[in-house]
Amino acid sequence: MYDQLKLENQLCFRLYTASRLVTQAYRPLLEPLGLTYPQYIVLMALWERDNQLVGDLCRRLMLDTNTLTPLLQRMERQGLVVRTRGIADGRQTLVSLSKKGLALEEQAKEVPACMVGSWKCNPIEPEQLMPFLNTLDNLINTLKQ
Amino acid sequence: MYDQLKLENQLCFRLYTASRLVTQAYRPLLEPLGLTYPQYIVLMALWERDNQLVGDLCRRLMLDTNTLTPLLQRMERQGLVVRTRGIADGRQTLVSLSKKGLALEEQAKEVPACMVGSWKCNPIEPEQLMPFLNTLDNLINTLKQ
DNA sequence: GCTAATTAAATCGTACACGACAAAATGTTA
């Protein structure tokens, strides 16, 4: 039994588990809005800036087109976004918020506070939050290459 | 535009991205062993203790049977584990390492060091590692309810 | 201006995740 193969010693297993559990915790908040978590982050990107190319969203969300295209197609079917072929460059696809997608922002603005409020005890001390976020950002930037 | 809906301010988006990128970084190391990341953590649990029930693995990995059962079935098809019906309690399924699954530990023991070694710069300062892991554990424990 | 290389999205196949449900075995209780 090698120590470096113990689950306790795995950074990645913790990240994997924490990510899954946080996403699960979002579900009851997003379900009333008819959203999954990946759909929610696509909308957040579009609420920040509407009318983005598929490639813009890929870079912003660090997802590839083979994930985003089907996701955006489902979102278009649900009437959350509109996809239009680029005029200047016919290879591009422009993703825009529909009226419904734009209106959802008003309901979604309560979600982050509800998320934090649902925790009985605070899992992160306020003074630990920034170092924690910085470490995550360092990790992400390193792995992005 | 609500500040709390900006991607920069999302703890969850960072966790989601970091988890995906770390899992991607494992791929080139696990592919030669014929493993995916979820299969690797199942094996880590079994290398720690062989002969576990499906329910034991569910609790250990914090995954439900609807994820683990198909995962274990694929691993059995690949000859990594053996699933046997419980003798005393016919509802149970015991998961054991095959000879091949047991032997893989020797190759896998290099994986964690290779992972760290593949980073050009160190994304986590040594003195930040423990606080970071503790915060992740707090988060996981809070969300486990 | 015609062909080759490049780029932007989309498609395809496989493997997770997970809510909802089903099935089978065991416990419980009147």
Added chain:
DNA sequence: TAACATTTTGTCGTGTACGATTTAATTAGC
């Protein structure tokens, strides 16, 4: 001991992830 509840695992459907490949449009080179 027969009906019912509980436990353990499995199945099903939908939605991601992602490597590999394809398609369509644009650009570069000659």
